[in-house]
Amino acid sequence: MKLRSLRFPQVFAPAFLLLLATGAVAQQAAQPKPEDTEVWQPVPKIVTPGATDAQPPSDAIVLFNGTNEDEWVSAQDHTPARWFVHDGVLTVNKAPGVGNIETRRRFRDYQLHIEWKIPTDITGSGQARGNSGVFLASTGPGDSGYELQVLDSYNNATYVNGQAGSIYKQSPPLVNPDRPPGQWQTYDVIWTAPRFNADGSLKTPAYVTVFFNGVLVQNHFALKGQTLYIGQPFYKAYDTAPIKLQAHSDKSEPISFRNIWVRELN
Numbered sequence: 381m382k383l384r385s386l387r388f389p390q391v392f393a394p395a396f397l398l399l400l401a402t403g404a405v406a407q408q409a410a411q412p413k414p415e416d417t418e419v420w421q422p423v424p425k426i427v428t429p430g431a432t433d434a435q436p437p438s439d440a441i442v443l444f445n446g447t448n449e450d451e452w453v454s455a456q457d458h459t460p461a462r463w464f465v466h467d468g469v470l471t472v473n474k475a476p477g478v479g480n481i482e483t484r485r486r487f488r489d490y491q492l493h494i495e496w497k498i499p500t501d502i503t504g505s506g507q508a509r510g511n512s513g514v515f516l517a518s519t520g521p522g523d524s525g526y527e528l529q530v531l532d533s534y535n536n537a538t539y540v541n542g543q544a545g546s547i548y549k550q551s552p553p554l555v556n557p558d559r560p561p562g563q564w565q566t567y568d569v570i571w572t573a574p575r576f577n578a579d580g581s582l583k584t585p586a587y588v589t590v591f592f593n594g595v596l597v598q599n600h601f602a603l604k605g606q607t608l609y610i611g612q613p614f615y616k617a618y619d620t621a622p623i624k625l626q627a628h629s630d631k632s633e634p635i636s637f638r639n640i641w642v643r644e645l646n
């Protein structure tokens with residue numbers, strides 16, 4: 381057929397259809413697809429969980445498994461730890477001159493699991509009743525460090541930013557899930573170390589999240605600095621630090637720890 385004999389729509393219909401088709405393809409390309417937001421790499425490393433949530437996963441560093449305190453030293457002079465290991469637990473030694481213990485290893489950011497028990501025959505009151513502590517970074521013998529308080533807070537009034545689950549004198553626990561003396565209790569902690577500028581000034585604060593017996597008690601709390609007994613908290617630059625356990629000087633019966641493990645998050 382001759383072109384000139386074709387009427388307008390017949391001439392342009394194919395081009396018009398092509399335009400329509402092209403538009404449809406373009407529209408299809410712009411249409412979001414499920415695959416657009418799928419990420420396939422890098423694949424997270426496989427970690428085998430413990431038989432229970434209390435048991436260390438395959439990538440954890442075990443700091444106490446019930447048999448010895450080889451991972452611990454005196455915080456004062458770094459001689460081997462002299463607390464008591466018996467029946468699978470680690471008990472504070474309150475004898476004069478023994479003092480706090482800390483890990484041989486140093487850490488920056490980590491996940492920590494630790495269990496503690498106030499003895500059934502605990503005596504004393506307030507801060508003098510089962511006082512210990514987990515110092516999330518032990519930055520030196522002259523420093524206070526950063527203390528997650530351990531205390532019998534089952535039925536024992538004290539200042540709330542000093543009860544079990546508090547960040548000492550900075551942040552009371554959101555709730556009190558304390559169990560009675562004689563029962564094991566757990567802390568699961570996520571610690572993000574503070575970061576410092578080259579001149580030693582603070583770049584970003586330390587953050588801590590704490591589950592106490594599985595209950596959230598500290599939710600990404602930004603620390604104001606080291607946890608001081610007296611005075612306002614302040615930061616002092618450090619890079620990595622041991623984790624320290626407190627031998628508190630009160631006269632109440634010593635508390636015990638077990639199942640201590642840590643996962644580095646560097």
Ligand code: MG
Nearest residue numbers: 511512513530
């Ligand atoms: Mg304490």
